Amino acid sequence: MKTKKAVKSVDCEIKSPGVQAGAHTWMQKDLQKSGLSIENFTIEPLKGEAELRERLGFTSISGTPIATVGGYWISYPNVPDYYRLKLRDKIGDAKYLSRKGGGNHPYILKQLEETLSNYTPGKSVFITEGEKKAAKATLEGFPCIGLAGVFNFKDKDNDFLTELEHYVWKNKLVYIVFDSDITHKYEVRRAKLRLSIELSNKGAKVYFGSGGGIRTPDLRVIGANLRLIWICTILSAYAITFLYHYILLNDFRTAWFLFVLISMFIWSQIEFFLSYTPCETRTSFFLFYKILANRNATRAHNIVQRKKGETNG
Secondary structure, eight states: OOOOOOOOOOTTOOOOTTHHHHOOHHHHHHHHTTTOOTTTSOEEEOOOHHHHHHHTSOSEETTEEHHHHOEEEEEOTTSTTOEEEEEEEEETTEEEEEOTTOOOOOBOOGGGHHHHHSOOTTOEEEEEESHHHHHHHHHTTOOEEEESSTTTTOOSSOSSOHHHHTSOOTTOEEEEEOOTTGGGOHHHHHHHHHHHHHHHHTTOEEEEEETTEEEOOOHHHHHHHHHHHHHHHHHHHHHHHHHHHHHHTTOHHHHHHHHHHHHHHHHHHHHHHHHHSOHHHHHHHHHHHHHHHHHHHHHHHHHHHHHHHHHHO
16 A cells, blocks of 8 residues: 655745646756755746736847746745746846846845844854755755845945845854855855955854855955055055155156056055945045045145245245
8 A cells, every 4th residue: 555755844845836736847847956846945937928027127138038938936035026037048148037127135035034133143044146045055954045146245335235234143153155166256256255244244253165165254364455455545645745746846757656656556456445345444445545645745735835935035
């Protein structure tokens, strides 16, 4: 006599009523690649152009109708009426589509809300790229936030999304686990480091995860570089004083040498500075530099004018 297999109940299971009957075989296979199924991951098959207009705001890409390609919708439990569309086949480089002008949003399952919203020192939270990876990790007992892209923890107005900002990060153990080929992708390494700084500034204990295992980011190196930038900022501001001084004295050879020296410093530090420092720090640097440079330029101008007066006298 055949007996039905017992299905283990998982606390963080995500029900998908109504999808099973209409789900296509390719959708099931696509979810299986991520270790998921239509029983534990919410999807909705794409129905047509009207749905595309409502959820995306467009119906084609480069002349290719999206409805003819097909796909399924991934809903965001933490963002009502927000969906991302997984395409059956890529259109150009696009595999996923989001609403035009819809902004960036983290994918956060309801099971994570209590941990994220309260002070829970020592609790682990994982951050990865992709909704399916986040859902699978959570199902396996690793509470995980999904980002649509490695830089999607921020937007054009904020260095850290407001939806993530209001959570309590202090003393949480946060593991940033992007793809295992992270060491070969410069942009991914940059995003990982930038995110680690934002989380560290909020009191989290950050670790990096990849194919090589888990390690902590070397924030001491970042701090040392920031201190070096502060020192060089002061020195370059004073160098501008002398640059202005030699221009007024028509000593263009020395002025050119100082200009090249200052330019080398700026270009050598600008990428690190703009990529890895918070917005508030960048603003402080620029204001400090402007005040110092202006003050020294005024002083240099007064010195030169006094010298010219002494010469004429």
